[in-house]
Amino acid sequence: MSHKPYTGAAGGWAALASTAKHLVKSENVAKNLKTLLKTNQDHGFDCPGCAWGEKGNRATFRFCENGAKAVNWEASSRRVNAQFFAEHSVAWLAKQSDYFLEYQGRLAEPVVYNSQSGHYQAIAWDEAFQLIAKHLHRLETPNQAELYTSGRASNEAAFLYQLFGRRLGTNNFPDCSNMCHEASGYALSSSIGTGKGTVTIEDFEMADAIFLFGQNPGTNHPRMLETLAHATHRGAKVVAFNNLKERGLERFANPQKPAEMLSGGSSPTTSHYFTPKLGGDMAAVRGIVKVLLARHQQALLHGDRVFDLNFIKQHTQGLESYLIEVEQTSWQKIVEQSGLSQAQIESAADIYHQSDRVIIAWAMGITQHKHSVATIHELTNLQLLFGQIGKDGAGLCPVRGHSNVQGDRTMGINERPSSAFLESIEQVFGFTPPKKPGHNVVQALTAMLKGKSKVFIGLGGNLVAAAPDTALSTQALANCELTVSIATKLNRTHVTPGQQSLILPCLGRTDVDEQLAGPQRVTVEDSFSMVHASAGLIDESREHMRSEPAIIAGIANAAFGASPVDWLSLVEDYDRIRDLIEQTIPGFERFNQNLQQPGGFYLGNSARRRIWNTATNRAQITCHSLPENIISAEVRALSDNRIFVLQTLRSHDQYNTTIYGFADRYRGIYDEREVLFINPLDIAELGFKEGALVNIETLWADNIERKVKGFKLIAYDIPQGNVAAYFPEANPLVPLMSKGDLSDTPTSKSVAVVLTTSADSEIAIALS
Ligand SMILES: Nc1nc2c(c(=O)[nH]1)N[C@H]1C(S)=C(S)[C@@H](COP(=O)(O)OP(=O)(O)OC[C@H]3O[C@@H](n4cnc5c(=O)[nH]c(N)nc54)[C@H](O)[C@@H]3O)O[C@H]1N2
Numbered sequence: 001m002s003h004k005p006y007t008g009a010a011g012g013w014a015a016l017a018s019t020a021k022h023l024v025k026s027e028n029v030a031k032n033l034k035t036l037l038k039t040n041q042d043h044g045f046d047c048p049g050c051a052w053g054e055k056g057n058r059a060t061f062r063f064c065e066n067g068a069k070a071v072n073w074e075a076s077s078r079r080v081n082a083q084f085f086a087e088h089s090v091a092w093l094a095k096q097s098d099y100f101l102e103y104q105g106r107l108a109e110p111v112v113y114n115s116q117s118g119h120y121q122a123i124a125w126d127e128a129f130q131l132i133a134k135h136l137h138r139l140e141t142p143n144q145a146e147l148y149t150s151g152r153a154s155n156e157a158a159f160l161y162q163l164f165g166r167r168l169g170t171n172n173f174p175d176c177s178n179m180c181h182e183a184s185g186y187a188l189s190s191s192i193g194t195g196k197g198t199v200t201i202e203d204f205e206m207a208d209a210i211f212l213f214g215q216n217p218g219t220n221h222p223r224m225l226e227t228l229a230h231a232t233h234r235g236a237k238v239v240a241f242n243n244l245k246e247r248g249l250e251r252f253a254n255p256q257k258p259a260e261m262l263s264g265g266s267s268p269t270t271s272h273y274f275t276p277k278l279g280g281d282m283a284a285v286r287g288i289v290k291v292l293l294a295r296h297q298q299a300l301l302h303g304d305r306v307f308d309l310n311f312i313k314q315h316t317q318g319l320e321s322y323l324i325e326v327e328q329t330s331w332q333k334i335v336e337q338s339g340l341s342q343a344q345i346e347s348a349a350d351i352y353h354q355s356d357r358v359i360i361a362w363a364m365g366i367t368q369h370k371h372s373v374a375t376i377h378e379l380t381n382l383q384l385l386f387g388q389i390g391k392d393g394a395g396l397c398p399v400r401g402h403s404n405v406q407g408d409r410t411m412g413i414n415e416r417p418s419s420a421f422l423e424s425i426e427q428v429f430g431f432t433p434p435k436k437p438g439h440n441v442v443q444a445l446t447a448m449l450k451g452k453s454k455v456f457i458g459l460g461g462n463l464v465a466a467a468p469d470t471a472l473s474t475q476a477l478a479n480c481e482l483t484v485s486i487a488t489k490l491n492r493t494h495v496t497p498g499q500q501s502l503i504l505p506c507l508g509r510t511d512v513d514e515q516l517a518g519p520q521r522v523t524v525e526d527s528f529s530m531v532h533a534s535a536g537l538i539d540e541s542r543e544h545m546r547s548e549p550a551i552i553a554g555i556a557n558a559a560f561g562a563s564p565v566d567w568l569s570l571v572e573d574y575d576r577i578r579d580l581i582e583q584t585i586p587g588f589e590r591f592n593q594n595l596q597q598p599g600g601f602y603l604g605n606s607a608r609r610r611i612w613n614t615a616t617n618r619a620q621i622t623c624h625s626l627p628e629n630i631i632s633a634e635v636r637a638l639s640d641n642r643i644f645v646l647q648t649l650r651s652h653d654q655y656n657t658t659i660y661g662f663a664d665r666y667r668g669i670y671d672e673r674e675v676l677f678i679n680p681l682d683i684a685e686l687g688f689k690e691g692a693l694v695n696i697e698t699l700w701a702d703n704i705e706r707k708v709k710g711f712k713l714i715a716y717d718i719p720q721g722n723v724a725a726y727f728p729e730a731n732p733l734v735p736l737m738s739k740g741d742l743s744d745t746p747t748s749k750s751v752a753v754v755l756t757t758s759a760d761s762e763i764a765i766a767l768s
Pocket residue numbers: 049050051066180213214215216217219220221241242243244246276277278279280281363364365366400401402647648649650651652654655656749
């Protein structure tokens with residue numbers, strides 16, 4: 001039986017045991033242990049796991065189980081070189097699992113795809129750079145190139161990469177955040193005039209209440225558990241809204257606290273837990289506002305108030321039309337769409353009302369829906385009604401994913417750069433960068449599918465596996481004249497070559513990066529806008545690997561020579577890249593000096609200072625109606641069967657498309673990934689049995705069959721009508737054109753599906 005409900009707390013001995021197991025598996029135990037102790041410390045490297053931040057003085061070591069897995073995984077002593085590719089054809093590799101591909105070790109030598117032999121073979125670095133330059137020069141327009149970025153790239157690499165792209169003449173910078181927090185950036189920019197969160201880590205120590213929407217920190221931001229446990233311990237309320245009962249949101253034993261570990265104790269991470277339906281959070285928040293509006297109107301009768309009228313008057317715009325919309329939204333609609341009762345919503349409103357300082361945090365459960373921008377506007381409205389932005393212990397906190405995804409945007413990885421940014425590029429580098437907006441991920445894939453874009457370069461990441469509609473994304477890459485991957489580990493994208501293809505092996509964050517001026521540091525920015533240095537420590541034979549900045553400089557130099565900068569000399573000493581960042585981007589004054597500060601420096605946040613960089617110079621209270629339905633009438637008309645809403649999420653043993661193992665401990669899954677979490681009542685109503693295998697088929701009005709087969713039903717605490725499966729196994733089900741309004745983010749948390757029994761089902765039950 002592979003499903004055994006987990007009864008322990010998150011963290012604790014099980015987390016330490018798992019860390020140890022992964023250390024041993026890496027075949028590099030002593031070295032990796034030493035490395036782990038340097039994670040997130042001054043003079044060490046930034047954890048390549050998540051983007052959670054640390055307090056200013058990083059005197060004690062901080063890493064978590066999943067950070068340890070990320071470090072171990074990168075520090076593998078196995079190598080993938082030309083010999084490996086001589087032994088394995090691309091066709092054979094394409095049939096292997098994502099786990100198998102990455103497990104083969106670190107990419108160690110540049111290789112080029114030979115379509116005649118069907119194998120990758122060795123190529124010299126300079127030849128690889130020339131090949132890329134040749135393809136770029138051959139394009140009819142620079143907008144036929146797609147320059148993808150995954151959020152691990154350092155600030156220095158990202159800055160050079162965007163400069164290279166703009167010199168080429170395109171803003172085609174699709175990046176992982178298009179599939180991630182795009183809606184947060186869009187919604188926050190339009191309502192409060194900055195795309196970033198307004199809180200710092202210190203605010204979590206002052207908040208009276210922390211509301212968490214659609215986030216699973218036990219797995220994806222484990223260091224946040226400590227912050228939450230600490231908050232509940234001092235009496236703050238932590239209120240979770242999550243479609244599933246997640247263990248890490250219930251209890252946490254802190255592996256960094258010996259007493260708690262020895263006594264077998266643990267701390268609650270949340271005080272209240274609500275399980276809304278998928279996509280139901282906007283309705284839930286609308287309900288909270290509706291309760292508080294009624295109280296406000298009552299209070300006014302007695303000359304009192306509930307909303308912060310001074311703040312509203314001084315700082316906001318849009319109150320009236322929003323309140324009319326709230327009044328017109330019926331309780332029936334709120335209850336039906338949120339899946340929560342009016343009493344539950346009232347109890348959440350009570351906590352909000354009783355708290356002087358409130359933080360609202362969220363992640364993918366909010367951002368990967370059709371109405372994500374509207375939902376984040378709704379969260380922002382609630383905070384604005386109470387003046388909960390721009391004071392200590394309060395604010396908005398989109399919890400970022402990749403460890404430097406926020407920094408990459410700051411550096412200009414943006415398909416819609418601001419005119420101020422482009423003017424700055426022109427001034428510093430003396431050429432006119434393109435102004436036309438470029439492609440995001442969905443637009444880039446669409447252009448490649450139509451044969452309009454011809455060169456794909458990936459700075460990290462694994463686009464084929466991370467993107468929706470796997471079959472179409474695979475076709476998109478295969479259509480290209482040239483695909484280039486700058487990467488640490490072999491993955492699905494590399495075994496989906498274009499007509500020509502290059503894999504360029506790079507150093508990771510844990511590796512020593514030796515350049516002419518000595519070992520180099522890079523910088524990253526966390527979710528709290530703290531910029532700090534990161535220096536690798538592992539000094540193993542790295543064969544032919546090069547650093548990301550060196551690879552980008554090599555490509556740019558082959559394409560343009562020393563224009564507009566002497567690319568190769570910048571890489572000799574990354575201080576020189578930082579000097580250019582300082583000249584181009586506000587907030588990086590005295591960049592190289594400021595980096596010396598322990599813990600780095602704070603970039604600041606205008607909304608936190610109650611400066612609203614919006615069109616009206618006020619914070620915008622934005623008014624949207626609730627979605628008519630989570631599944632559109634058009635899609636509902638496609639089937640007479642019972643329709644479920646599917647979310648795709650991460651297990652405890654993966655980092656996005658990187659699969660470390662097959663256990664999802666906190667959800668009680670041990671040796672498999674092709675599972676479907678479903679309410680036991682739904683299993684019964686469908687006439688299925690727990691453990692049965694089902695086929696999952698998407699409903700989408702375009703006549704393309706999207707189906708995965710043989711997923712095992714797991715009875716789980718999830719609202720009826722909702723189901724969940726793992727990313728990336730379920731990506732073939734997400735239609736490329738099912739995307740967020742205004743954000744274009746694939747709706748990975750709401751896909752309409754129907755379930756049918758699978759022929760293999762009988763056999764599986766007999767065997768178990
Ligand atoms: N170990 C590890 N760490 C990671 C990653 C990783 O893969 N592994 N990925 C990194 C990245 S890039 C990111 S973006 C973050 C992702 O961090 P998360 O956003 O925590 O990641 P998901 O697994 O997608 O989890 C979404 C959570 O939201 C809930 N949810 C889904 N839909 C809804 C909804 O409609 N309403 C509500 N209220 N809840 C909902 C799900 O039940 C789940 O708990 O983590 C980062 N950190």
